[in-house]
Amino acid sequence: MTSRLRVLVHGGGIGGLTLATALARRGHTVEVAELRGELEALGVGIIQPSNALHALREIGVLDDCLAVGFEWEILTVADPEGNALARIPQPRMDDVPPSNGIPRPALARVLNAAAVAAGAKIRFSTTITELTDDGSGVDVTLSDGSSDRWDLVVGFDGIGSPLRSRLYGDRYTPEYTGFANWRVTVPRLPDVRGVVMGTAQETKALLTPITDDTMYLAAVFAEPEDFRPDPERAHEQFAERLRMFSGPIAEALGAVTDPAAVVYSRISQVTVDAPWHVGRVVLAGDAAHASTPQLAQGAAMAVEDAVVLAEVLDAQDGVPEALTAWEERRRPRALWVQALSRAVLKQEMGGETTAEEDELLKIGVPGAAHVLVNPY
CATH class of the missing domain: 3.50.50.60 (FAD/NAD(P)-binding domain)
Incomplete structure (x- = not known):
């Protein structure tokens, strides 16, 4: 018009x-x-x-x-210890980058x-x-x-x-799905130059670079609708849910000492x-x-x-x-x-x-x- x-x-x-x-x-x-x-x-x-x-x-x-942000192209699927199982290039639309974390x-x-x-x-x-x-x-x-x-x-x-x-x-x-997302920002590990998806049983955890210096760790778990993390030990509760991981995911968790840094959101x-x-x-x-x-x-x-x-x-x-x-x-x-x-x-x-x-x-x-x- x-x-x-x-x-x-x-x-x-x-x-x-x-x-x-x-x-x-x-x-x-x-x-x-x-x-x-x-x-x-x-x-x-x-x-x-x-x-x-x-x-x-x-x-x-x-x-x-x-x-x-942090431009990246490769999604790495890794085992619980952080060993790469697959590296998957992400597609791009026209001539823009495949992905950016921000x-x-x-x-x-x-x-x-x-x-x-x-x-x-x-x-x-x-x-x-x-x-x-x-x-x-x-x-x-x-x-x-x-x-x-x-x-x-x-x-x-x-x-x-x-x-x-x-x-x-x-x-x-909004309809609650029965699952919630746990996330926390941590210092970026030098080897994390794209998303790293750690897999263990039915648990997946993502490391996503968002700047040269930072990345975030995220994982989804089934949680009761009325559950909320303990404000005094949310970082410990997050670590307990990811106890099956070692390698970079465990290293990222080790950098989290402030429970207030953990962001918890129900998925609806x-x-x-x-x-x-x-x-x-x-x-x-x-x-x-x-x-x-x-x-x-x-x-x-x-x-x-x-x-x-x-x-x-x-x-x-x-x-x-x-x-x-x-x-x-x-x-x-x-x-x-x-x-x-x-x-x-x-x-x-x-x-x-x-x-x-x-x-x-x-x-x-x-x-x-x-x-x-x-x-x-």
Whole structure:
């Protein structure tokens, strides 16, 4: 469309800031309402696979991500002692790198700077309190008392999306998978120049470099829904769960002396089966299709959602037509990733898979990586 749009993005995480940058660079007026009081990012680090890097190149931040992260190509599968069993090159999309590890706070700073430089306005400590969509626009009141009218409201507000609740009530609440992710940042071992996946029985632990000096150790275990690590000995509880490992994983654990350094998060999933857009309000990223971390594609799907939405808003004649076209492109890919990632989680943890999941698993994780570097 030729007219410039006014877009309110609800949520200033990875997907929301990517969209804000993509739209502002195209000349649209964009504001981001972020509930947190300041720029921060929870967690440790993430893997940016090649398709995510390709999307981030579209908004001009690829070099910035590589500069503050750790570019890598080879996934090494190792035994409990750290001996390599297989070295698997990761596929690349076009001419961008195969993978990059990056600290979450560093990525947040890169995306925030890009959004502001592009002309987007970011409001912290702010959320939507009132919203009325009359078909031709959306009247929104924010928690800071301001009101305005927007052509489009986009909910990149995470797995617990308040905007999703406004649209669908409690119809789509996060579903706990029965598993939780333990992670901690440690000094990078010199030999860890790509992801090292240690395998022992049904336990897998990952070492992922995120800067020249740091890496993170992550592992998934079955945990009761109400379990929380002991704040005084979380590092010891993590080590107990990985006691079958020696070599680099044990060495990484030995560097953890502060229980507060351990990041524990339950793995939940959300699947919005209904349309992701209602009128001029649309859900994207984890708000619409949160998945498990087994394919390292959660943030990648969010940035793909963002760049494709910006693209179709320019290509279509109107906002409703653009949202329909966007969902037709994004829903099959995002839900395929979600389904395969959940199937891999169940397979890795010795859970029972369905016939449909068994069919998905035939492609395997390497096969999925090759599929995902195709155009989105």
